């Protein structure tokens with residue numbers, strides 16, 4: 001009976017089935033069912049593990065702080081949202097900010113992380129360093145800057161190191177650096193005119209590389225006949241943000257190898273006790289070398305390398321953004337030229353004629369610098385780590401989680417600036433704006449960071465940007481080949497095509 005029934009069923013199948021490529025509909029149906037069941041099982045398992053993963057995060061409670069974790073997504077177990085971050089770059093943060101608001105959680109690069117934006121949140125966050133919050137330099141940058149770098153050390157050591165290093169950027173030192181900056185800028189800018197087309201970001205990077213090598217190390221082209229030191233420095237600069245894995249040919253490997261060349265150069269100058277011909281940061285640090293209060297050899301090496309790196313990528317980005325914005329807004333360039341003309345600077349043909357007071361008096365140029373840094377901040381944010389459970393903006397940040405503050409989102413969303421999408425340097429002529437930013441709206445504008453880690457090179461960078469604008473405006477005219485290029489933010493803020501541009505000498 002059973003046999004008859006099964007034969008009957010087989011026959012029915014045979015009647016209604018046809019064979020295609022040797023697979024019957026029954027077999028295809030079974031395979032389909034099996035794969036659907038498998039997919040469902042994988043999906044449920046994945047959902048379940050994500051739930052466990054989220055619960056692991058939610059479970060990190062602190063009885064003293066009864067606040068929720070911020071909104072956001074922890075992504076896949078262990079992988080988190082790293083694949084989205086790697087895929088989207090800085091747009092990852094913009095999208096999540098639009099979705100979740102000023103404070104949200106995520107899990108990237110192997111660690112749970114909370115991104116914090118908005119002036120009042122950042123204000124409350126950054127001043128908790130060093131007791132509740134600590135610096136958290138990415139591993140690759142830490143290895144390249146060195147363990148004794150001011151950007152790596154924490155607590156009391158950071159405070160005293162920063163004080164010693166600030167002797168390199170006092171008023172008198174800035175005055176000393178002006179001739180080198182102006183001379184190097186003039187010769188680079190004029191050399192751009194001899195080529196049909198240059199890449200704006202690349203030439204600004206080379207320019208800043210030469211200036212920082214000279215200001216920080218006392219390097220001169222004559223010292224570096226085969227260009228080895230300069231090439232090594234550019235290699236480090238271009239591979240600063242890379243996976244900290246030493247694979248031959250990889251970015252990190254190249255940067256560490258190149259750092260040795262820079263360290264050898266620093267050591268040579270260190271043992272010859274500097275070059276007294278002209279002042280550089282290394283010479284200034286050497287004044288107290290060997291004294292009780294002075295820095296050790298390792299501290300001097302790590303911090304001159306830090307100055308070099310911190311001052312090049314950031315400023316190259318700022319210069320190329322200035323080039324881009326003035327290229328797109330000729331009316332602003334006209335205002336700069338009018339200002340230079342009124343000071344008798346516009347048609348100065350040669351010579352080193354700028355001084356600190358004159359630079360500070362150039363209101364139009366200074367306004368352009370501030371506006372460029374508002375719309376295109378070179379540094380999008382920086383990492384910290386919670387030392388204890390923190391409460392920020394009504395949310396809980398669990399102990400040991402990474403915290404990243406966001407400069408870009410903060411500057412773009414604040415209501416302190418009217419028509420904030422617009423490039424409008426004139427807004428900075430209103431001195432009440434600066435006063436508001438210093439007092440009630442502090443941290444609404446923070447291209448140089450804020451709190452104990454405020455950029456050490458802020459005044460130097462603004463001075464360099466101003467000198468660049470003066471020399472550009474009076475020496476050359478230029479045409480952007482792709483004024484509508486997309487601006488990307490990682491590894492630094494720049495046009496995604498590196499800003500192709502043609503220069504001609506201004507008559």
Ligand code: HEM
Nearest residue numbers: 150151310311314315318379382448449453455456457461
């Ligand atoms: C437009 C140019 C620049 C921008 C936008 C910029 C931005 C920043 C920002 C946002 C920070 C804070 C990072 C944090 O909170 O973790 C910082 C720190 C720092 N910057 Fe700059 N920077 C610029 C130029 C320079 C220059 C020219 C130098 C030196 C010659 C320099 C040296 C440093 C150092 C040493 C630190 C670490 C300070 C500390 O950890 O206490 N920067 N910079």
